[in-house]
Amino acid sequence: MQMPEPDQQIIARRESICAALGKLVPADSVVASEEGRRAYDADGLSAYRQLPLAVVLPETVEQLAAVMKFCHAEGIKVVPRGAGTSLSGGALPLADAVLVGLGKFNRILDIDYANRCVVAQPGVTNLAITHAVQDNGFYYAPDPSSQIACSVGGNVAENSGGVHCLKYGLTTNNLLGIELVTIEGEIMRLGGKHLDSGDYDLMGVMTGSEGLLGIVSEVTLRILQKPATQRALLVGFDDTAAAATAVGDVIGAGIIPAGMEMMDGLAINAAEDFVHAGYPRDAAALIIVELDGPEVEVDALIDRVAGLMKKAGASSIKISKSEEERNLFWAGRKSAFPAVGRISPDYLCMDGTIPRRRLPDMMVLMATLSQKYGLRVANVFHAGDGNLHPLILFDANQPGELQRAEEFGADILRGCVEMGGVLTGEHGVGVEKRDLMPIQFTEDDMKQQQRLKCAFDADHLLNPGKVFPHLHRCAELGRLHVHKGNMPFPDLPRF
Amino acid sequence: MPKIQNLDEAAAAILDAQQAKRRLEVRGLGTKTRLGNQPDYDDCLDVSAMQGIVDYQPEELVLTVRAGTPLAEIEAELAQANQMLAFEPADLSGLLASKSTGTIGGVLATNMSGPRRLTAGAARDFLLGFDAVSGRGERFKSGGRVMKNVTGYDLSKLMCGSYGTLAVVDEVTIKTLPRPETSLSLLFGCNDMGSAVAKIAAIFASPHEPGAAAILPQNVAVTAGLDMAAAFIVVIRLEGIALSVEDRAAHLREMGGVLGTVAQTTSEKLWAAIRDVDLLAKAHGDIWKLSCAQASAPAIVATIEQAFDITFYADWAGGLVWFAGPSGAAFGTALRAALTAHGGGYAHLLCDRGMSKNQLPVFQPLPQAQASLTARVKAAFDPLGVLNFGRMHNGI
Secondary structure, eight states: OOOOOOOHHHHHTHHHHHHHHHTTSOGGGEEOSHHHHHTTSOOSOTTOOOOOSEEEOOSSHHHHHHHHHHHHHHTOEEEEESSSOOSSOTTOOOTTEEEEEOTTOOOEEEEETTTTEEEEOTTSBHHHHHHHHGGGTEEOOOOOTTTTTOBHHHHHHHTOOOTTHHHHOOGGGSEEEEEEEOTTOOEEEEEOSSSOOSSOOHHHHHTTSTTSSOEEEEEEEEOEEOOSEEEEEEEEESOHHHHHHHHHHHHHTTOOOSEEEEEEHHHHHHHHHHHOOOOOTTOSEEEEEEEEESHHHHHHHHHHHHHHHHHTTOSEEEEOOSHHHHHHHHHHHHTHHHHHHHHSSEEEEOOOBOOGGGHHHHHHHHHHHHHHHTOOEEEEEEGGGTEEEEEEEEOTTSTTHHHHHHHHHHHHHHHHHHTTOBSOSSSOOTTTTGGGHHHHSOHHHHHHHHHHHHHHOTTOOBSTTSSOSSOOOHHHHHOOOOGGGOOSSTTSOOO | OOBOSSHHHHHHHHHHHHHHTOOEEEESSSTTTTSSOOOOOSEEEEOTTOOOEEEEEGGGTEEEEETTSBHHHHHHHHHHTTEEOTTOOOOTHHHHTOSSOOBHHHHHHTTOOOTTHHHHOOGGGTEEEEEEEETTSOEEEEEOSSSOOOSSOOHHHHHTTSTTSSEEEEEEEEEOEEOOSEEEEEEEEESSHHHHHHHHHHHHTSSSOOOEEEEEEHHHHHHTTOOOSOSEEEEEEEEEOHHHHHHHHHHHHTTSOEEEEEOHHHHHHHHHHHHTTGGGTTSOSEEEEEEEOGGGHHHHHHHHHHHSOOEEEEEGGGTEEEEEEOSSHHHHHHHHHHHHHTTOEEEEEEEOSSSGGGTSOSSOOOOHHHHHHHHHHHHHHOTTOOBSTTSSSTTO
16 A cells, blocks of 8 residues: 655654644643554554654644644644544554644533434544433434444544434534544634534534544544334344345335344354354345334334345244344354454455445356455445455465455455445445545546545645555646636635 | 536636636526526526436335436436435425426535425435536536545535535536435424424424424414414424334323324424425515524514514424514525524525515625635635635625
């Protein structure tokens, strides 16, 4: 992975930069030692590591703004970091960039039941929001699997999803307001406790912008009343294509389950070995369907779903009869990644999305690629929305295997786009999928996205080297194709 | 007036306009021209020929359609598969004296969402991807045709509510949802606005899944055909399978204060009237749309009522207040001041029946930092101000 060439002059100024930062934040909020910085050298994509120039951990938005203002004035790059759980390298440090950690922004500021929202600092964990309101029967819907550790600020940066986003949406659909600090150190509030504003939806583009447009310093999140009942079905199929059809049948029948997950044979067995959830070992595909809502509704819909599954050719159907059983159904799915980790020294987790009806084609493609590369692949899917998580099994100690696994993964993502899908459903582009962006987007598509970036950060100081494979200077991007040497509206200001 | 058939022609028209130093008004069926400011333009760019459903996969909950397609055509197509646009776009043709509900492009450009916005999301929550020509005259696309996608910036959000000031859009991909099997509404009586908002908060703190919530003062309720002995009527809509709707209605009735139940057909008409602002059609003055924190609505209304002769009602559990009030700058200025004093929000002059647009901004003025950023975003897409120049703000 080629990162932007580090600026040696900045690196040479490391000590004076740390000293200057120490005047903007409390002394212990600057991590300058190599040992201290080492703790921040990677995020959830641990194959890539880099010591940051310095780590700064501001405690207030004023301190954060001062740090940004300083970096902007000095031309120093900034990499924002929440809890460091990104799976795509969004918080990977740069040798010549200050890593700004939001770990000290860890307070819930306001729990507002009248308006059904929570105002929190960005370093608060996702699960802590639900914990803060669950005694009153509320919860925060987006539930990425890292929810015990990931921060809500990071959720905004990555537009995080989770197994329940089929029904309840991603972060962007559950976010009411943010406060952000721009690279220039400007503090801006977008949205609030109200639902809609009438302007350019700058909060909408900040969400999922992977730390390239600004740093979120406060969030206002919508909370929901917990559903009265949750029940799940565990359905085995001998044939993956039939399972994929069954998923479409449920949605086609007008039922939107709270979650609908699928696993293939290898994943089923790895999970069963690990947690003994009672999964059908001989099934080619397993579907978990969860329904939530009023008890009478859930009971009625469970029967309808079971009927649809049977009709589609299910080989086994179990319906949860208790909370313990429902949790057991989920236990295998939720531990699928560590379970696969037990049967292989290493694995790569991919994250493409396809139109769901192409799932059988995708299974064929993966089987072909598996043979071609001589590597196994285990599959867990968010089947309801077509989001795939193929886990490519490899051994990093075998020369060439990591590279083969990466090529395998790239081929899968290429297949996703060819089938009408996208490179990443929820993990983000980061550094991991950066160089694959041209598969999905033309040069013009990416240039237009980067023009938006230029509106927020004209000097490319915020998290450069992520998301876009080629960095174009903003002046170059802003240039217009001029007809016959005539610049129209010559008196207009241009950015 | 160039009537374009596709984005290549749009690009050519935009480049020609740049060359000739002319500005363009982007126009579909022209049903929403009264929304926002009159842009500064020399020619119309008629996009209404870019019509037709490109791909619709009900099992995938995904619809791809050209932006000039009439909304009514889309809704009819979705209904055949028992699906809908869950954000429930309003039909403002009555209010705006226009001929139809317009195009899907117009709905998205104005982020036009109805009562279900409270629980299902706004138009901006349902746009998955699009292709377009920027004001630079260059083609680009963003998003995709699948529900879950975080690849690149989410420019779909930016397009929604941008009033055609950034780009000319052709194909849009929208998430659809199943139409509920049935619905009904419960009517609760309340003595004042404060207790109406509190009632709704209590209902939303229950697990009985209300889908929409409106507050009608007695005079407006009468217009809606609800003649009841209560100063305020809270209307709660329940949707879903019949068993569930009946069960939830029974639980909510136990909470007390129920004046009546409105069955499906009448309930649908009632909510259409609430959605389309029909309830203020006969009221005098300008129509303002106010987006505020739900719990702040009573205080805002109280402040305004003291100073002005108004007609109003609320949707979105109090979070959307529709006001009819006197034309001129004073009313809008007071609304914006009341918002600022009560937690913030957004006041938009939706329908100017006087000459109010000349006296105060239609869109809420932006704080300086956000105004500068907004201008830079406009310039990133349309540096010469070719598209709908001034439709939203000065120079935007």
